[in-house]
Amino acid sequence: MPLKTRVLGDSFACEVVGLHLWETQDDRIIKELRALWVLHPVLVFRRQALSENELADFSARFGPLERTVRSDWASPARPEVTLISNLKDAQGRPIGGLGDGEIQWHSDQSYMMQPATGAMLCAVELPPEGGTTSWVDLGAAYDGLSARLQRVVEDRYAIFSYAKRLAGYQGVDRVISADAQRKTPSVLHLLVHTHPVHGKKSLYLDSTTTIGVDGMDQDSGKALLEELYEAATRPQFVYRHDWQIGDAVLWDNGLTMHRREPFDPEARRLMKRTTMLLPRDRHIVPDGRLAAAYPSDQPRSTIRASVNAMRQQPQAASPALAPVRSPLTAKPARR
Numbered sequence: 450m451p452l453k454t455r456v457l458g459d460s461f462a463c464e465v466v467g468l469h470l471w472e473t474q475d476d477r478i479i480k481e482l483r484a485l486w487v488l489h490p491v492l493v494f495r496r497q498a499l500s501e502n503e504l505a506d507f508s509a510r511f512g513p514l515e516r517t518v519r520s521d522w523a524s525p526a527r528p529e530v531t532l533i534s535n536l537k538d539a540q541g542r543p544i545g546g547l548g549d550g551e552i553q554w555h556s557d558q559s560y561m562m563q564p565a566t567g568a569m570l571c572a573v574e575l576p577p578e579g580g581t582t583s584w585v586d587l588g589a590a591y592d593g594l595s596a597r598l599q600r601v602v603e604d605r606y607a608i609f610s611y612a613k614r615l616a617g618y619q620g621v622d623r624v625i626s627a628d629a630q631r632k633t634p635s636v637l638h639l640l641v642h643t644h645p646v647h648g649k650k651s652l653y654l655d656s657t658t659t660i661g662v663d664g665m666d667q668d669s670g671k672a673l674l675e676e677l678y679e680a681a682t683r684p685q686f687v688y689r690h691d692w693q694i695g696d697a698v699l700w701d702n703g704l705t706m707h708r709r710e711p712f713d714p715e716a717r718r719l720m721k722r723t724t725m726l727l728p729r730d731r732h733i734v735p736d737g738r739l740a741a742a743y744p745s746d747q748p749r750s751t752i753r754a755s756v757n758a759m760r761q762q763p764q765a766a767s768p769a770l771a772p773v774r775s776p777l778t779a780k781p782a783r784r
């Protein structure tokens with residue numbers, strides 16, 4: 450039987466109905482999902498209460514799992530699973546990353562030379578309001594550019610800086626290990642890529658890391674990027690996901706950016722994410738190169754100094770953020 454699917458509103462996102470992702474899926478189903486994912490870069494699966502192993506095992510059917518440079522956000526039980534959460538442990542230390550603030554439009558891993566562009570995010574605990582995640586379709590955004598802008602971005606490389614991404618984070622998320630620093634020099638990626646399956650062009654963007662455009666002076670590069678972000682994030686290209694516990698969203702960072710709205714710091718939110726290295730014959734996987742030192746690339750020492758200063762201030766654990774319970778102890782009824 451073919452997959453049961455439902456396009457969400459008039460967006461590019463598509464819900465896949467009736468699969469039990471905690472079960473091992475037939476190769477036929479995975480093949481159909483791969484084909485569907487090429488057409489719909491955001492796939493939604495509801496009522497999936499997955500253990501970390503189930504999440505990792507399902508994700509790995511689409512490509513090798515990547516352990517990201519944020520080893521400090523990795524689940525102790527299954528390090529290929531990243532914890533995205535504002536929760537803290539009994540000592541008041543964050544159990545994962547990205548806190549409770551707004552996260553601007555970005556593409557995971559864009560700061561890597563060879564980004565692992567597949568991602569899956571599962572909702573385990575949710576705040577009563579806020580924390581909504583939206584995705585933007587960068588293929589449609591490319592089609593919507595004026596002919597002039599399409600000409601300007603063709604064959605152009607943008608400069609992607611992890612230092613810029615870090616500077617936008619909250620609190621201790623700004624601190625990375627020496628190993629993570631070594632792995633994240635600024636890189637160049639083409640602003641436009643062609644999809645290997647259907648041949649359509651798509652933008653590749655990330656407002657939280659791009660600091661300029663190769664071969665353009667700083668002001669002109671920034672002006673071009675601003676124009677692109679404004680054009681690319683128009684509401685008609687956006688799918689906004691209202692999370693329910695048990696939702697699992699699979700997306701392709703080679704064709705989309707996403708953003709998260711802030712939520713009440715006193716509320717609990719726990720999401721679990723995997724990251725997959727996708728095959729180049731089926732997905733846009735940017736193949737970057739090292740960027741030459743760029744004047745506005747903020748030196749890491751500046752970030753580290755400000756974080757050190759911040760760390761010296763006492764940090765009280767909020768009583769509302771109780772020690773983390775083992776998630777997924779109560780699974781929703783399986784149909």
Ligand code: SIN
Pocket residue numbers: 533547552557580581582707708709720722
């Ligand atoms: C992310 O940007 O990977 C996390 C998104 C979210 O917390 O909803």
